[in-house]
Amino acid sequence: MELLLQQLFNGLTIGSVYSLVALGLTLVYGILHIPNFAHGALYMVGGYITLIMMTNAGLHYILAILVSIIVVGVLSVLMERLVFHPLRHSPPIQDKVAAIGILLFLEALAQLLWGADYRQMPTPFGQVVNVFGLTLTLQRIIIVAAAIAVMIFLYWFLKKTFIGSTIIAMAQNREGAALVGINTNKVAILTFFIAGALAAIGASLTSPINLVFPGMGHLVILKAFVIIIIGGMGSIPGAILGGYILGFTESIGATYISSDYKDLIAFVLLIIILSAKPQGIFSKGGA
């Protein structure tokens, strides 16, 4: 029983991070209609910026995360302006290749600047606490709490503020949004900033319990794709729910099936889903 609870909490931790990354990806998909393969690289840069700000600039963990949010957000916006915007009328294969080009570049850059080693991120929240008979590190509790706080804030921003609602409007109908006077360029920039920020938060939260290295975004981004396909490309609740479902499945699968193959779970899930429903689970039927 205790083991199960422990694993459920682990699932909650992993799921929180997956949800944050998937949220950014799904927002960008809603606007762009292409899968941003470079999103994993933003996640990786987010981890490094926080790490470097702490170790080299001596900033507090939380301050370092703020810097990381801004840097990665701006990087994400630059990507939109310099690459995806010029390609918006091109065949979809070109967006994908361009995104892969950015991904390869950022990874090589990270390796050049910060080396290829696996690095540990220190955290001021390393204490061990006892909650309901479970032994947890404070960092894990912070991951869950912070992720949920960020999601609530994002929900409020998208639903209750005017500028947030323009994002929703544009995701639903790009031409329609332009017709009612929404500045689609501004919305695209804002969306990319949010996506970058979410990736930075996700990476910074999880790095103290995982590791920071140039390839750290690979598995996470691919799983985020699986999540948004399960949850419906462009769907915000789908991304959150999908993130937690995958988090729980993996954590329980790792304990009771095989920890070697736990990473396979997501991919096999996706293969099964897309084989049965080639347009995704929540595709709008018809054509």
Next chain:
Amino acid sequence: MILETKHLTKKFGGNIAVKHVDFSIEQGKVNAIIGPNGAGKSTFFNLITGVHPPTEGQIFYKGEDITKLPANKIALLGMARTFQTTNLFEMSTVFDNVIVGHRLRTKSNLFDAIFRTKRLKEEEERCKEKALEVLEFTGLANVSDQLVANISQEEKKRVAFALALATDPEIVFLDEPTAGVNPDETEELSLLIKKMAEQGITVCLIEHKMQMIMSLADHIMVLNYGEKIAEGTPDEIKNNEEVIKAYLGGGSVSA
């Protein structure tokens, strides 16, 4: 009757795009389908040519039930079509674009390709001859070795016709064949459509340009909200009360 539909119906989710349409196409004639925007004309075309399966109803081609056949099998039977967008390969020549149009009448496979068999060479020759023939017919012989990127919109429409004709069709479906071209070019294209009918190819088209339809078509069907509201000769259609009503607000019939 070369083609007949019975109670043809298509639903998308809760919306009925085409509702119980009975329609028949006379051989060798120019048949037209008209109707206001969103009347279900394109959906009707897509049902007949096998792009979408119908929800209810049947389609008969020369008495044979083709309701469940996929688009490529329907093309093999001698039904060709064009699309509103031409979808040509811009970086290749007009001639190269049209060659593949006769592919469905050939049999050579990967083995023939790798060993360049006699069958492949003969069939390639036949495809090329066919391409030349249809380019000549559509008046494109002079631009056949130009890149598609460098020809005019009207010429691209002709290339799309040529591709359809290269399949050796008995009936051709044209989806808004003159959309996006100027009045003079529209005139030229309708001459080409007439020429196709004179060659014995049955034509069925969707069009918005009423003047052109009235002078070109032998037989017209009017769709509104997915239902057939009238059918007949151009004169009958022009004087039909229901048709005039349907078009009020959507532009007049004579426009």
Next chain:
Amino acid sequence: MKLLNKRNIIILLILLAAAFPFVIQNQYYLHILTLAFIWTIAVYGLNLLAGYTGYLSLAHGGFFAIGAYALGLLTVKAGFSFWMAFLLAPLITMIIGLVVGLFALRTKEHFFAIYTLCVGYIIYLVIDKWESLTEGVRGLIGIPAPEAIGPISFTSPISQYYFALVVFLLVVLVIYRIIHSLTGRTFIAIRNSEELALSLGISTKKNKLLSFVLSTFFAGLAGAMYAGFIRFIGPEIAYTTITFDLLTYMIVGGIGTFAGPIVGTFLIVLLSQNLQFLQDYRMLIFGPLLTLLIIFSPRGIVGFILMQYANWKTKKKVITSKGHVKEG
């Protein structure tokens, strides 16, 4: 002028490649060129599918690894002769490709890309974790070199070079014939518009599957060649890095162009070898190059040259045809 026609240039290039080991007696360069031949074969497979049929598969590195591991396992663990394994490896890859293709091709565009990316990861994870079969991260050692055929032995670097060159030339010939046949035209029609291709009576399902299976065949063939040449393989050859490398070669050379895979692969492989400091950081240059090319010249270096040539030819034709009018 006549001396520089297409056929003579090709003959000259083949002669140069054949004479290379005698002109430049540098083992290192021989090694690099042999590898470049092998990579190009894999890139041709990718180009057939992504470039000519319009389906960007991100599992290509995975199929390369399947070919390599099939050869490795058949020779090292099952005791097959090299040549037997060399025949079987691409076939095994093709069969796995057929099964994957049957399902993957039900999806389109980005779903297809994500699906195949997942397939690639699964292949990697299986190779990495299934230690009892693949030896996992330890890798597969002791893969034999090709056995001698009569008097021809394949143990020296020069003979390996010629072996790779011959297979490479055969692949180029086969690809050329496929692309310039009715089958190739069928693929191109599907790339342009599946809807249009269907209306022209083309079975898109069958042809897409054919293209996919062919692409995995060439990936598997290249993988088998690689295993026989390097004679040691580890799970990293199944990693996405390989897929992305192959993709880079294809895009830089020119996606959907016939010469693109050769130009892109040789250019990048030779450049990164000559600029040693670039080895680990080559993507600092090639990553942005990939992105810039796709924005400004989507069909790569070869596509750019072809475009210039086509424009030049049209101009010339307009001038001469005007001349004819005057004569008439």
